[in-house]
Amino acid sequence: MVNEQRLLDLFLQMCRVNTPARQEKALVDIIQPKLEAIGLRCVRDEAHRKTGGDCGNLIATLPGNLPDAPPIFFSAHFDTVAPNPDVKIVIEEGIVRTDGSSILGADDKGGMAPLIEAMQVIQENRLPHGDIQLLLTVSEEIGLLGAHHLDRSLVFAEMGFVLDTGPPVGTVVYTAPSQDSFTISIIGRPAHAGFEPEKGVSAIQVAARAIERMRLGRIDPETTANVGVIQGGHATNIVCPLVTLRAEARSRDPQKLQAQVQHMVETLHEAAADFGAEIDISIQRMYDTYRLNESDPVVRIAREAAEEIGLPFHLREAGGGSDANVFNAMGLPACVLGTGMQKIHTHEEQIAVADLVRSAEWTLAIVRAASRHRAAERRSAAEQRERT
Numbered sequence: 001m002v003n004e005q006r007l008l009d010l011f012l013q014m015c016r017v018n019t020p021a022r023q024e025k026a027l028v029d030i031i032q033p034k035l036e037a038i039g040l041r042c043v044r045d046e047a048h049r050k051t052g053g054d055c056g057n058l059i060a061t062l063p064g065n066l067p068d069a070p071p072i073f074f075s076a077h078f079d080t081v082a083p084n085p086d087v088k089i090v091i092e093e094g095i096v097r098t099d100g101s102s103i104l105g106a107d108d109k110g111g112m113a114p115l116i117e118a119m120q121v122i123q124e125n126r127l128p129h130g131d132i133q134l135l136l137t138v139s140e141e142i143g144l145l146g147a148h149h150l151d152r153s154l155v156f157a158e159m160g161f162v163l164d165t166g167p168p169v170g171t172v173v174y175t176a177p178s179q180d181s182f183t184i185s186i187i188g189r190p191a192h193a194g195f196e197p198e199k200g201v202s203a204i205q206v207a208a209r210a211i212e213r214m215r216l217g218r219i220d221p222e223t224t225a226n227v228g229v230i231q232g233g234h235a236t237n238i239v240c241p242l243v244t245l246r247a248e249a250r251s252r253d254p255q256k257l258q259a260q261v262q263h264m265v266e267t268l269h270e271a272a273a274d275f276g277a278e279i280d281i282s283i284q285r286m287y288d289t290y291r292l293n294e295s296d297p298v299v300r301i302a303r304e305a306a307e308e309i310g311l312p313f314h315l316r317e318a319g320g321g322s323d324a325n326v327f328n329a330m331g332l333p334a335c336v337l338g339t340g341m342q343k344i345h346t347h348e349e350q351i352a353v354a355d356l357v358r359s360a361e362w363t364l365a366i367v368r369a370a371s372r373h374r375a376a377e378r379r380s381a382a383e384q385r386e387r388t
Helices: 004-015 025-038 106-124 203-213 254-275 297-308 323-329 353-387
Strands: 041-044 058-062 072-077 089-092 095-098 132-137 159-165 171-176 178-187 217-220 223-232 242-251 278-287 314-317 334-338 350-352
Touching: 004 025, 004 095, 004 106, 004 353, 025 041, 025 058, 025 106, 025 132, 058 106, 072 106, 072 323, 072 353, 106 132, 106 159, 106 350, 106 353, 132 323, 159 297, 159 323, 159 353, 171 297, 171 323, 178 203, 178 254, 203 223, 203 242, 203 254, 217 254, 223 254, 242 254, 254 278, 278 323, 297 334, 297 353, 323 334, 350 353
Parallel strands: 072 132, 072 159, 159 334, 171 314
Antiparallel strands: 041 058, 058 132, 089 095, 095 350, 171 334, 178 242, 178 278, 217 223, 223 242
16 A cells, blocks of 8 residues: 655655754745645644754644544654755665765655655555654754754654664564763863873873773663763863863663763772872763563564564664653653665665665554454453453
């Protein structure tokens, strides 16, 4: 039932619209009328007033025709990791990519386009379904900002599926880490590097010692840490008085994350004390971990749907966050579904047309499986009552 050419045309249209974070309105203005023409009720929230962007999240609702089916949502994000205003798209042997001069934008338009195609298939074939909401977010790539500022009052779905990770289609991410981000100022003392260097305190030297002593990279199977940005210094003849570091720590275990953060903070203070420098550290929780079980309805439905259409289902742990972290923290159980996006955040990004189709088919199968879910729950409850 999926119209491959229509889906591909929509995906290409979306990729040709430049949508870096905080600049998604041009694409939202295209997608909203398409959804309304299909029959979805659309509203934009006010998230942009908090994110500093030009548009809020788009929440679209397709009223159900099966009153007993649980309301569900699907989600994807509009923004891309980098601008691509002059994207040049190449299609060879069923693979969509660019000429290598920019990203493609399959992250996450390779998730969103199949969702829209699935909604169109549902409507034109008058398929049975419960209430469906699409939570299409903005500013995901810069800290899940759109999801963080989603108007929760507009969401009545009980569980959801976020199309925003790599292949194979049929993969479900059931757990992801918390992330703490650091902004660190190391404050030394300036001095002339030739005449009186002993009167200075080099912030660069403090940073070097702290970083050398830190446990970084892969700490354990659940925990990572990284110093990603170092800024400081103006001239070689000045003992550098100020360095700014940006760093992060992640873990799927809250206690391990706490221990890693404490270690990094202590290491910074010890290095500063060695040289007589000062340290100012700001730590921000970017998102919280979540962990779903195979028995959770949202995972069971995804699995049943994958198996129904012959997708190789498997569970995967993630090392990064997504909007699903925020949804779970809001009390909205959500798992992440694998799509066809590959080599994301690079100029080699690509996606197979066949995977776009598979994602749309999986979405439709999830709608069918969710529609059966309530009836199955009732049968199970009735059987339990009979046994007792």
